[in-house]
Amino acid sequence: MALGSFILLLSLLGVLGLGDPGPLEDVVIDRYYIPKICLREVQMGDFIRYHYNGTFKDGKKFDSSYDRGATVAGVVGVGRLITGMDRGLQGMCVNERRHLIVPPHLGYGSIGVAGLIPPDATLYFDVVMLDIWNKNDKLQITTLSKPEHCNRTVENSDFVRYHYNGTLLDGTPFDSSYSKDSTYDTYVGTGWLIKGMDQGLLGMCAGEKRSIIIPPFLAYGEKGYGTTIPPQASLVFSVLLVDFHNPKDGVFLEHLEVPASCKRRAVTGDFVRYHYNGTLMDGTLFDSSYSRNHTYNTYIGKGYIIPGMDQGLQGVCIGERRRVVIPPHLAYGENGAGDKIPGSAVLIFDVHVIDFHNPADPVEMETVYRPEGCNVTTRNRDFVRYHYNCSLLDGTKLFSSHDYGSPQEVTLGTNKVIEGLNRGLLDMCAGERRVLIIPPHLGHGESGARGVPGSAVLRFEVELISMEEGVPEGYLFIWHGDPPENLYEQMDLNKDGQIPADEFSTFILTQVAEGKGRLMPSSDPDKVIADMFKNQDRNQDGKITAEELKLKSDEDQEKIHEEL
Numbered sequence: 001m002a003l004g005s006f007i008l009l010l011s012l013l014g015v016l017g018l019g020d021p022g023p024l025e026d027v028v029i030d031r032y033y034i035p036k037i038c039l040r041e042v043q044m045g046d047f048i049r050y051h052y053n054g055t056f057k058d059g060k061k062f063d064s065s066y067d068r069g070a071t072v073a074g075v076v077g078v079g080r081l082i083t084g085m086d087r088g089l090q091g092m093c094v095n096e097r098r099h100l101i102v103p104p105h106l107g108y109g110s111i112g113v114a115g116l117i118p119p120d121a122t123l124y125f126d127v128v129m130l131d132i133w134n135k136n137d138k139l140q141i142t143t144l145s146k147p148e149h150c151n152r153t154v155e156n157s158d159f160v161r162y163h164y165n166g167t168l169l170d171g172t173p174f175d176s177s178y179s180k181d182s183t184y185d186t187y188v189g190t191g192w193l194i195k196g197m198d199q200g201l202l203g204m205c206a207g208e209k210r211s212i213i214i215p216p217f218l219a220y221g222e223k224g225y226g227t228t229i230p231p232q233a234s235l236v237f238s239v240l241l242v243d244f245h246n247p248k249d250g251v252f253l254e255h256l257e258v259p260a261s262c263k264r265r266a267v268t269g270d271f272v273r274y275h276y277n278g279t280l281m282d283g284t285l286f287d288s289s290y291s292r293n294h295t296y297n298t299y300i301g302k303g304y305i306i307p308g309m310d311q312g313l314q315g316v317c318i319g320e321r322r323r324v325v326i327p328p329h330l331a332y333g334e335n336g337a338g339d340k341i342p343g344s345a346v347l348i349f350d351v352h353v354i355d356f357h358n359p360a361d362p363v364e365m366e367t368v369y370r371p372e373g374c375n376v377t378t379r380n381r382d383f384v385r386y387h388y389n390c391s392l393l394d395g396t397k398l399f400s401s402h403d404y405g406s407p408q409e410v411t412l413g414t415n416k417v418i419e420g421l422n423r424g425l426l427d428m429c430a431g432e433r434r435v436l437i438i439p440p441h442l443g444h445g446e447s448g449a450r451g452v453p454g455s456a457v458l459r460f461e462v463e464l465i466s467m468e469e470g471v472p473e474g475y476l477f478i479w480h481g482d483p484p485e486n487l488y489e490q491m492d493l494n495k496d497g498q499i500p501a502d503e504f505s506t507f508i509l510t511q512v513a514e515g516k517g518r519l520m521p522s523s524d525p526d527k528v529i530a531d532m533f534k535n536q537d538r539n540q541d542g543k544i545t546a547e548e549l550k551l552k553s554d555e556d557q558e559k560i561h562e563e564l
Contacts, residue, residue: 024103024122027088031098038093040132044077047216048089049131049232055124062116062123071130073232082107085125092129095170100125130170131234133215139199140213144238150205156189160201160244161344167236169213174228174235183242185344194219197237204241206281206346212237243281243346245327251311254323256350262317268301271440272313272356273455276349286340286347295354297455306331309349316353318393324349355393355457357439363420364437368461374429380413381470383521384425389461393437398451398458407465411521413473418443421460428464436460468521476532477508479517488546498543504533 042048049071054063065072074080076089084102092098102123104110112119154160161183166175177184186192188201196214204210214235216222224231266272273295278287289296298304300313308326316322326347328334336343378384385407390399401408410416412425420438428434438458440446448454471478484490491499491507499507508529511517522528534540538548 023105024101027084027103027106028101029088029098030100031096033095033097035093035095038096040093042076042089042092042129042132043134044090045134046076047073047131047133047135047232048076048092048129049073049230050089050127050129052128053126055126057122057124071230073131073230084123088125089127089129092127092132094129094132097126097128100127128170131168131232133232133234135217137215139196139215139218140211141200142211144209144211146209147205147207150208152205154188154201154204154241154244155246156202158188158244158246159185159344160188160204161185161242161342162201163240163242165238167238168229169234169236171236183342188244194235196235200237201239201241204239204244206241206243207283208241210237210239210241212239240282245346247327247329249327249329251308251327251330252325253312254325255320256323257321259317259319262320265315265317266300266313266353266356268314269299270301270356270358271297271299271455272316273297273354273453273457274313274316275352275354279348279350280342281346281348295453308347312349313351313353316351316356318353318355320351320353322351322353324351357441357457359439359441361439361441363423363439363442365424366435368433368435369431371429371431374432376467377427377429378412378425378464378467379470380422380426381411381473383409383411383468383470384428385409385465385467386425387463387465388421391459392453393457393459411470413470420458421462424460424462425464428462428467430464430466433461433463436462469518471518471520476520476528476535477517479511480515483551487551488549491544491549498545499549500543501530501533504536504544505529508532 051065051071052063053061053066055061077086079086081089082102084100084106087106088098088100088102100123102125104120104122107121107123108117108119110119112121117123163177163183164175165173165178167173189198191198193201194214196212196218199218200210200212200214214237216232216234219233219235220229220231222231224233229235275289275295276287277285277290279285301310303310306326308330309324311330312322312324312326326349328344328346331347332341332343332345334343336345341347387401387407388399389397389402391397412422417425418438420442421436423442424434424436424438436459438460440455440457443456443458444452444454446454448456452458488499489495491504493503493507505526508517508519509525512519519525519528533544536544536549
């Protein structure tokens with residue numbers, strides 16, 4: 001290059017008016033624009049594409065590739081170009097611009113070109129180099145960025161989705177997926193892409209960025225493509241691989257966190273409540289249950305959700321965190337869903353299982369402590385006092401009797417508590433402690449309750465504080481033996497032929513105190529007695545007459561006769 005610069009300097013000195021040194025012996029080269037980055041220089045045997053304007057010394061144009069609207073393509077140093085052009089193009093970079101002065105003996109000599117170039121003409125060329133390649137070239141791949149974690153790379157027969165910017169070697173853009181606002185989706189290694197792109201995508205990770213330089217013989221070759229890619233053009237693609245899969249892929253599971261204790265795993269037919277974040281393979285979030293502050297609730301294995309999620313939730317534990325990677329043929333396929341899930345998209349769900357149950361599940365009971373010598377246990381209609389802590393299976397606290405400073409009180413079997421809790425309190429001894437797992441169909445159902453999500457499985461820690469034997473359904477008071485024969489006369493304490501409320505209350509409380517009968521257990525016995533009096537005072541005049549007073553057993557018998 002030092003010799004060339006010397007020749008250039010001497011030639012220019014002659015041209016610039018320091019006297020006519022006589023005929024030029026070699027090409028005069030003026031490299032008036034040299035790009036800062038020059039990855040490659042033209043060498044003998046290289047294929048090149050370039051534009052030029054050709055003029056005589058007086059500036060008259062004799063030829064121009066620009067006027068023809070097409071670049072010139074050829075091979076350097078094999079005699080296909082005039083000798084002066086062969087020499088003048090040596091060492092050029094892509095996008096370099098040169099002025100060349102070609103003496104006649106290195107141009108068209110003493111013959112010229114009839115009607116175009118006179119004999120012994122010195123030729124002036126203004127050249128810009130657009131492309132350089134060689135038949136021995138290989139694909140040039142440069143990794144621009146790559147994810148830290150890459151569990152899998154592209155192989156032949158994989159279906160890929162990628163964005164790209166496509167330019168010629170001189171930087172001229174010819175196509176871009178970004179301008180279409182859509183990825184380019186295709187199979188790799190099946191002939192649907194140019195050979196260079198087929199090769200350039202192999203080994204890529206989802207999220208990886210590459211620069212791929214493709215020589216013409218691995219691109220569109222001598223024919224080019226349309227009006228944007230000229231013949232013999234090297235192509236430069238800047239590629240971002242969005243995602244990929246293989247049609248043979250199944251669901252891929254990654255167990256992020258599995259509870260140490262997992263007594264049961266979900267199976268087909270179970271109803272699962274879970275939170276999730278749904279992303280594409282490039283990390284784009286398309287949906288999240290957290291954003292709605294509500295779990296996604298569904299049956300699994302019954303076709304209510306996409307097949308990949310149906311499979312991906314099989315075998316989960318309560319509390320488990322799992323990543324489910326679903327290929328498009330097990331998700332939303334070629335059409336995608338809405339404006340957030342593109343066609344042929346691989347979906348990634350990060351799932352946290354809150355709870356699950358089966359519609360056939362009973363109440364699960366675990367006895368934590370049972371006193372020795374436990375002979376008397378609770379039955380329906382008994383009045384019980386108990387402490388409890390209620391939570392969801394993920395540990396979220398809902399309610400606790402300890403927050404109120406006193407035990408909960410209820411008569412079992414009267415629909416005053418959820419069915420699952422009622423069942424869990426049966427057959428308990430005073431002082432016994434249990435853990436109850438109550439499925440929603442025995443709890444608050446699909447609708448939930450205040451503070452309780454719909455379809456939630458509940459966990460109760462219960463301790464029975466005390467119990468009182470109950471009375472049969474429909475009774476407020478029962479006799480331990482036969483009632484007195486002259487009940488009305490004994491109840492009429494002052495023998496005035498009528499029984500007011502205070503007299504009725506005194507009599508009943510006396511029977512209870514003497515062990516002759518018992519009231520329906522309640523935290524407010526006076527109210528129970530008041531209800532009894534109201535039932536007997538048929539005309540509601542504030543006193544009971546002999547005609548009004550009837551035993552509950554007699555009333556029931558009368559109803560039977562009436563029905564018969």
